[in-house]
Structure formats: structure tokens, C-alpha cells
Amino acid sequence: MTSETPPLLNPPALRTTLGGDYYVSDAVFAAEQERIFEASWICAVRCSDLATPGRFQKVQVGRESVLLVRGRDGLLRAFLNICRHRGAQLCTEPEGTVRRYFRCPYHSWTYGLDGKLTAAPNLAALTDETGAPIDRYRYGLVPVALTEWLGYAWVCLLDTPPPFDDVTAEATRALGDPDAINRYGIGGLDVGRRIVYDVAANWKLIVENFMECYHCSSIHPELVGVLPEFSRGVAAQASDGAGAEFGSHIEGFTVDGAAGFDRLPGITDEQDRRYYAVTVKPTVFVNLVPDHIIFHRMYPLSPVRTVVECDWLYTADVLASGRDVSASVELFHRVNRQDFDACERTQPSMTSRAYRHGGVLVPTEHHIASFHEWVVSRLDER
Amino acid sequence: MTSETPPLLNPPALRTTLGGDYYVSDAVFAAEQERIFEASWICAVRCSDLATPGRFQKVQVGRESVLLVRGRDGLLRAFLNICRHRGAQLCTEPEGTVRRYFRCPYHSWTYGLDGKLTAAPNLAALTDETGAPIDRYRYGLVPVALTEWLGYAWVCLLDTPPPFDDVTAEATRALGDPDAINRYGIGGLDVGRRIVYDVAANWKLIVENFMECYHCSSIHPELVGVLPEFSRGVAAQASDGAGAEFGSHIEGFTVDGAAGFDRLPGITDEQDRRYYAVTVKPTVFVNLVPDHIIFHRMYPLSPVRTVVECDWLYTADVLASGRDVSASVELFHRVNRQDFDACERTQPSMTSRAYRHGGVLVPTEHHIASFHEWVVSRLDER
């Protein structure tokens, strides 16, 4: 197989996508909220954004407002952002710092950073249905399961969350090796730039777009300039463990191919000068290059609107040195805008009779079908 | 019982509120429109706002636009604001004055101030299904029942309205005496100030907020300054006939406790230096203090939006004297804003799984449960 020949491992027949209704229906989106976003591990915040005790952030997960806070014991915890008394939102600001407590401004019910109800007017006189003093945890903040991985806090709204290994397995499978992602030391990196995109498209169009590279030669001139094999239309994600090689004259993963920074300490020679991409369903994309990481989180707000938050992560040394990261930021920022424009151009057609039974996947897009099968299987559960 | 001990007449166990769906569901709101707002006596306009013949005002009642107009015979009447011919809105301005007629601008069907169809192109030639000339009242404006009380016109969209005594009975019960409210002479007072608030919350959250004072010490510093017993969290409405006493150094019901105006002529010594509050379901709150009245009317526009119109009423003498009413207006204007902020902070949580079965009522809020029972009983009717 020469570099001119695309690796068509699949039979070349066209396959169909999901029907258009999956991308616009309120009923489908409500089912996705319940069975996907409120039933999966969702990447919520960068842990280092909540570095000190009392530092909190409010995040939308499915239909719930979730409050993440660093305790005085140094642990991160997550709770539903709602007072147990009459339901006022505890925090209305997107982020901030409290000293020791969250105090609901409506009736002054007050909760410790571990969620315990610590004070309320006449609290001592309140009883439960048996006449006993009320349990301070039963009437404390409703806890949400939380795990840390890759330097992010992941939360799950289920009472009994699925094993977190299911999440890490995706990255293992995609990179062909359980240690491959760990070598980048993502948890120890710092956020050099964060850009938030408000995209007028269904979240699944954004996933599908990220998974394939058949569009790369059409809309990503800068990316194809750095990764010339992308001009063949085969995504790094199309086969497990595959990374796309930098062009021979390319010095770094930057908008003009100029040199980036020192390669991350842990990565192997095989990982050097390569771009890897991982989709961690349902809402995370991880892009791995030798000297930095581009990390996407999505917040699906409606069938036709998705907010995407993108972090560019570098070593503390690079950021402390004051070196300019904008050439590497600019490359994927352009890719993001090119991709989201394409998704927004596609969304309006989802209601067309021509898309009633979906569009077609060419062979280099066939792996998207597994994403569609996963969505359908989640919605069919129960 | 000392002033330090709250009068816990109810057993102290927590009770639950309505489930969150009651505050956001379109289906619940549609049922409320039909079975509550379009089936109750609704306070529509201050009669003195329509003082002269031909003066009219347009008011939203449930899903209907209602036209109130003073006749040339001096009587106030209410009609649906819709031409009987092809349905054009008769009046599109919120208020105004006509001489003798409402003339539909579309096809010139013309109605007297008593609703009778008085003119139309070719009117003499029109017949009903029997071939007889058409009945000028059958094709006149659709009348709406109207009663005056407390200087306001109350309307009911039902063909057979419930007895108006059901409305006045609430005030009687709340104040412990049929004459208590009459002594204030509310019908004879004038509007010194009117402020309209657009609140992003369900109307029932606003009622619940008005009914209890457990929040007073948290959000109403000025009000508690004037009525120190409110710091205990017990609302004047929690027990029938109870009024909250002014603090010993307080001279008037003003934002800084400074003197107000002469007490209203009819009130008793017991009513002096006290604040009383009455909820007249579904949409009116009356606040009684010795020298003025604060009167709230609500217009629920959607499950999540309610417009509240608040009148401050004084004697004609006070207003004619040119004395400054702003210190008394400012007190309840602050209370209003504090309350509506709290309601707006609560509304977003109504969709949370943590509020699926509602929040809890502490003992000093237990009387709110009777409001919930009333709502449920109205929705369950038929």
C-alpha cells in the first residue's frame, strides 16, 4: 500500500446514517438527556480550575445544574445546585469562591462543602415524619458521583454509575495501548488557552464530523498542510492505534508548521511527530500531539444547539517561560471554526424529506456507523 | 410565650410542596388557565382609572383579552375584546377613550358602550339562520361578568360565575372579622404610585413567597426593621386575624421607619400600628397598614412568566397635599424586588430531579399547604 492508496479496509458500498429526525426531534433529545447525558460519565471541569478550598463552578449536565466544589479537605465533590428546602438555586454565578459554606439566600439554609446541612432558621426544632430531628445529610445537598481522570472531574448523575473503566477503555482501544494516553501526562498540564464555541447544530453532527477526515481536504487547508496524509480523507480514528504523521518539512503542530515546544517528557518516539485523536463518548474529544493537547468538551443545550469548550494544554514550563502559544492555538481554532461551520450548514437539512432516512457514509466514514449504533442502543435501553 | 419563641402551632415535621412539574408544565398551565384564571373572579382594573364615560382599558384574563369600559350611564362593563364579525381585536391600545362607540376598523361593525351592535355596512339586510333580522345583542360584544369591590373591577369569564362572597370570605377569614377590611375604606382611596414588575417565575412561587415570612430575616432587612417580630419567621397570614406589630421606635410603615401619614379614618386602635396581609386567590395580595394600602394584582402569562402590578393607595387628602409618598412606596418596592428575585432564583430548579416531588415546608410555612390543596382541587374538578 503506497501513500497514494487509501486504506479501504471496508467494502466500498455506501452505508446510511441515522435519519434526520434524530437530529431535530425534541423527543429524541429528551431521551438522550435521560439515557445518555444523565446516565454517562460527563467531563465537567478542569480540576485545576478549582484549586483552592471553597472554589466552585456550576456546570450543566443533561437537564441538571451541577455544583462542583473543592472541600477544605482538598477533595473535589459534586452536588445538585439546589436548596433542599424550597428549591432555590444555591449558586447563580458560573463560578466563585465561598469560605466554608453555601448559604441559600432565600431562607438561609446553609450547607458545608461536603453537602451537610449545617444551619437553618429554627433548624433544631425541625423533625422528620417520625418526629425525630432531621438527618443533616438526608436534607443535605444531593451528591453527584465524581471521578478525576486526565486532570478533569467527570460526573455521573446515576445513583449507580457505570464502571469508569468503560470510559478509559475507549481511549485504550483508540490508541491501541492502555498506557498510550497516560504517557502524555495530561493531568499535569496547564490550560494555556480556552475558547468556547456556541454551535447551532445537534451534538451528534459534531461527533460525526470529528470522527471522519473525508472532509479534511475540502475545509481544513491548514490541518492538511501539517498532516498531508489527511488529504486522502482517512481519519486517524478510522483504525485503532493509528496516528497521522507530520509532513516531512513540518517542524511543529502549528498553523504554519513552524516549530512548537519540547515534546512532552513521557511520550515514545513512535508518538513523536504524530497526531492522534480520541472520541470519548458522549461529549469529549482528545487530540494528542507531541508538545500539547487539545481537549474538547460539549454541552448539548437543545436538539439544535451545542456549546463546545476547547482547552489547549501545555506544560507548566512552557507557560511559565512566557513563550507564545498562539501559533499552536490558531491551528486548531481554525479547524474548530471550519468544522462547526460545516455542522451548522448541515443542521437545517435534517428536516428535509431527502434526509428522512439519513445520508450516506463513504468507506472512509464507515466507522461512524458504530457511533450511530451506540446512540440507538442507548436510546433503546429498558 | 415570649417574643423569642416562635408560635409553632403545627407539629414540627416537614411537609412537601407541589412537585416541580406544577411550575413548568405547559399542560398544567393550560389547565390553570381554564379552571382557575378563566373560572375565578379576577381583579382587572382600578375603577377610578375608568372614571369617565367612554374610558376603556384592555386586560388579559387567562387566554382572553377583556375590554373594560365606563358606559354613558356611569356603569362599568366588561366584554371580550373581539369583533363578532371576523374576529379583529376591537382595541389594540392598552387604554384610551372613545366617545359613544367601539368601531372595528376592519369592516366598521360598530358597538355601543353596552355592547349592542349599532351599525355595520348593510346591517339592515343581514339575517340570521331563520331569515329574521339579526339580534343586535346576540351579535353584540360578548359580555363578561363584573363586580366592584375595594375600588377594583373584578371579572369572571364563566357564564355562571361563582358567588362573589367566596372572594370576600377569604379576606374575612384572614382578618378574623367581616368588617376588618371595610374599615380601611379602600374603595375611596386613590392610587399614589403604581409599579409593574415582569417576573420570570411561575405565579404559584409568587403566592407561596407572599404567604410565608420564614424568608423575611434573610432577604427583607428593611421590612424586618419596621416589623421586628418578622425576624422570627412567622407570617401575619400564618394565623387568622393576626397582624404584625410595628417596632417600638418605628413611627410609620416607611423604608426608614420615619412617620407616615394620618391613620385612615375608619380603622380601630387595634388595627393601628399593625401590618396585615391577605391573599385573595388566585392573583391578589392586599397589604394593610394604618395610613395606606399596598395592592398587588398578578397576570400569569406563561408557566415561567408573571407580570405583577402593584398599587400604593392613599387618601385623596394625602395626595392633594403634595406630601411625599416615596418613603412608604420605597419600603414595599424593595420588598417586591427582594421577593421576585428569590422567586426567579427558584424557578430554574423546578425541572431538577431533586424537586421532582417538591421541596419541604417548615412548620411556619405549613399554611402554604392549603394553597397547594386548593390548586390541586381546582385542577382535579370535573
Next chain:
Amino acid sequence: MTSETPPLLNPPALRTTLGGDYYVSDAVFAAEQERIFEASWICAVRCSDLATPGRFQKVQVGRESVLLVRGRDGLLRAFLNICRHRGAQLCTEPEGTVRRYFRCPYHSWTYGLDGKLTAAPNLAALTDETGAPIDRYRYGLVPVALTEWLGYAWVCLLDTPPPFDDVTAEATRALGDPDAINRYGIGGLDVGRRIVYDVAANWKLIVENFMECYHCSSIHPELVGVLPEFSRGVAAQASDGAGAEFGSHIEGFTVDGAAGFDRLPGITDEQDRRYYAVTVKPTVFVNLVPDHIIFHRMYPLSPVRTVVECDWLYTADVLASGRDVSASVELFHRVNRQDFDACERTQPSMTSRAYRHGGVLVPTEHHIASFHEWVVSRLDER
């Protein structure tokens, strides 16, 4: 019958209109989209707006975005505006020019002006489900039926459109003669002015308004000035073949009755000095006067919003002469605004209990009932 006596051919009893729900319900509008707008011949573009090869325009028909384009062979064609691969909109601009192809910017699937799939990355390697190379027309743009009449392109989304004669028959019936409309030579006229109106009303209110003249004396002073018989309230459309005569002192169909232009070459003496109006269901109105044509197309966007595009058509000679058309444009522009204001005033009442079973039609409006019967019969089909 003197000119003072309206020609009441119908028995004078009032008839009822459609109930208010027909004008606001999402379900009714969805049924109208499917069974009326997506199942009828819809007037889409003025052919001369797409005069040269590669010139295209995007038009909303029912729920579909339709692309009309002039081929290099000189023919006009229509297609669904959606790429067959993954559904991106081919054209997002309302109009423009391409050279030979539409190229989808997402993955570069490329279509000829006849819809054939002409190029795509790796196209030669793609196969259908049988393993055969894909059919370039099966995966070409989805064609939409198109017919030209009166100088406009009419399209129909049905696979098997109804006979176009059904469309022309309406004009024949209304004007009493198959040749009557042809004599105006509308296809050969040019657009002298185009105005687009965004109307906050259901499309059927606009049709009903256009069909009757009972409102003319109330809201159209300029029109009645030119056509004095309209003061009697009888529409030209009320009886087949009837045209309204210009007033004796009127020189032309202009806002002030001043002279217009030479009469169109083909029309008869009987057609001179007369105004004729034709409703071509569902969305076209044609107004015929001796020296120009006023042509309305409607685009119903929601139950409560309709865009109306109005063309004023003149001979090429008139437009080439540089003579001022504004006095004739101004007349019907005022009529349009007066009518659309009336429709917008009527729309809000459609939800009223007083319109639950509709309003009433006076005898000079009775012919509107046939429009209502047509709507109901279309919605009842299947």
C-alpha cells in the same frame, strides 16, 4: 339594479368561518405543510430573475429548501437544496450564480446544473449495495417538478404532481374565459418593483382578506377612490368574470387616479378601465389592470407568520422609457399595508373563546366559504 344596490345574489343569512384553531394550531399548520404546500403547485420564482445559465435562487416550499437554477441548456430546473452525501445545504445564500456546478463545501460532492453527481473524492471507488459503481443520477440532486406559467416557475414537491391545468382552471373560472388572462401577456412583462412584507398572521387570513371587499370602504380610501363601486363592499372575485370599473374621472390605476401607461397590447376593450382579481390557491393573488399587473406570492412560515412578496409588472417599453412607476406602485402598496395591518389585528383573536367556532360571513363574503371548504377537504384527504 342601480349602482346603489349591492348585488346580493346569495341568501342574506350569516355563515360561519373556520374555527379559530385553524389559524393557530401547530398540528393544523403541519397538516397544511404536508397536504397543501408540499402537495400543490407553488409559485416559486420569476423566470426572468434566473435569466442566465448558472443563475440560481433558493426558495422555501413547505418545509423544504428548494434550489431553482437555469441550466446551460437554457432550461430551468428545481432540486432539493441538500447534498446527497451527509446532508449539508448546497446553497446558503438566497441567490447567486455558479459556473457549471454546485459543489458542496463540506466534502466536495459536486453536481451538474442538471443535478447529476459529477465528482466526489474517491467517487470512482464507491459502490452501491450490489457492489456496482454508484448511479450518478440516483445519488444526484433530488429533482422537483417544475412548470412555467405567467412568467413564473411553479414547483410541486409531489412525486406525481396533480395536472397543472387545475391551476390554470382557477384563473379561467374567475375571469370567465380561458383567454382572458393570456391577453395580458404577463409572461412577457418585466418586474418594475418588488416589495416583501413580513406579516404576523396566518396565511388563510390573508387569503380571506384578499377575497372580499366588504372591508374596502373601511380601510382602502385610495382604492375606493379609483374603483368607486368597491364602496358597496362587493369584491371583483365575488362573481366570476366580473371586473370593477374605474371611476368616471379616473385616468389610471394610480394612487391619485392620474394617468398610468398605455394599455397592454393584447387586452380587449371590455378589459380596459377595469380591475380584475384572481386567487390562485394556495398562495398566489393576481391583480389585472389595463397597464400593469400586481402579482402576490405568499410564503407561510408558521401558523402566525407569512411572508408576502409582491411584484409590479410592466412592459419592457415602459421600464426602458424611464417613466416613473411609483404612482401605480404606491396605490397597491398602500392597499397591501392596509390589508396586512387588518390581518395582524385579527390574528390574536383566533385563540379567543368567542372565535372557537369562527366568526361570520356576510352575504358579500359568502364566496370565502368555498375557500374554507377547499382547505378542509385538503386536510381531510387520505
